Amino acid sequence: MDTNAAEDFFKNSSNFLLNVAVDNVIFGYHEKELKVLLQQPFALDKWTVTGGYIQKTESIAEAAARVAHMRTGLTGLFLEQFQSFGNPQRVKDNGFTAKHIAEVTGYDIPENSWIFDYFVSIAFYTLTEFSKVKITKSEFEAECQWWPVSELPLMMFDHELIIKEALKALRLHIAHYPIGYELLEEKFTLPEIHNLYETILAKPLDDRNFTKKLLATGIITKLNEKRQISGHRPPYLYKFNKEKYDEGLKSGVELVF
């Protein structure tokens, strides 16, 4: 850890709200893989989702967008607030003490620092195409990288629960709202969008039933064009009907599989 950065942080800490912070569960999709962006704070041996403190001049949504932008370089992410977590135990962890941090980093944080206080976490999730993300770790993290949601490393605090609840919220969301516009190429095949849904829901979906329900929403349109794949019968290409898609984002669609 950069000692100057740490000193600056604590010098400016009166800019932050106490006892409440934001956490972002950033899911990344890319070709049949669902990952989550995690960081390793203070070179400890556990991981957290990416998050940060709330400045006194910003809303909780602005704080979530700012810290998401810092880690991913992306702006305009759809950050959905899904749940807040708060109990006196939630930021207790045997690695997260002034003593342990000093041993690992050489930086002395006061033992009674406000960072060890009871913090309520306002949690958001987002879903992005992970090849678009330029990961930038902060001075306080040893690592910041993608992990498969099915193979999480050892998590700090209650962050495994936060990811579990975010996944639940994401799965509920895709049963009622269209997804895929930022996740697939402009033109895609039915197997490609089928893979997207199967990956997020982590279960196989019957081909015919999936296609029937998806087409019934009107959010995708069949093109008079095929993908050329050597050695295969070329599949038809589809694209999103942007008008129906945007309408679905507002009023909802029924896509319960």
Added chain:
Amino acid sequence: MDTNAAEDFFKNSSNFLLNVAVDNVIFGYHEKELKVLLQQPFALDKWTVTGGYIQKTESIAEAAARVAHMRTGLTGLFLEQFQSFGNPQRVKDNGFTAKHIAEVTGYDIPENSWIFDYFVSIAFYTLTEFSKVKITKSEFEAECQWWPVSELPLMMFDHELIIKEALKALRLHIAHYPIGYELLEEKFTLPEIHNLYETILAKPLDDRNFTKKLLATGIITKLNEKRQISGHRPPYLYKFNKEKYDEGLKSGVELVF
């Protein structure tokens, strides 16, 4: 306002989290009426939902249950966390200043008191039979009473928005989970449960369609027994099938009208 109570409160304020609190939107149903429990803090001319600060020893859910119990006398309320609200403006209100409070109450609160700081509100809603509620106002409120959700008084801060979002969450909830067990008599008629749904959704529901969808869930059972109403054809009585009802609370039911 009781000056001793106020002094006690500020003396013990280091027991509370800063910058984050809970707000409960307590809905009350009784015979075709949907109301919300509001309080008038510091004898000001505006109203808020009932809420309170979070003690350092309790979880956010425990804080919500404690303050709900203080106002209603009820325990075991289903308090659903639905959204958190936070931006630098949200607790600004021209009535909520040390000067104005001193004028109205005769009690001097420091101008820079932590109660005027940026507070994030973790909001919960609940729905109860309002004749069961024994309203108890705190020393800091001039009034605490039921208001019809369709005729709210002048609200403080962003509390009108909080109620609007709570109603949205409640309406979404009843499309996916059974309600009524604590709101209707043990034996009820179809018009009675129909009224419950119409009142919460604030729209007329087609009789046949409502009955068909409700019966399809299996959560209510027709009894071989009728309600005696003078001058009317006696309607059949129904009761909840508790097993199906509890199953529905866990796995959900589809009741989209």
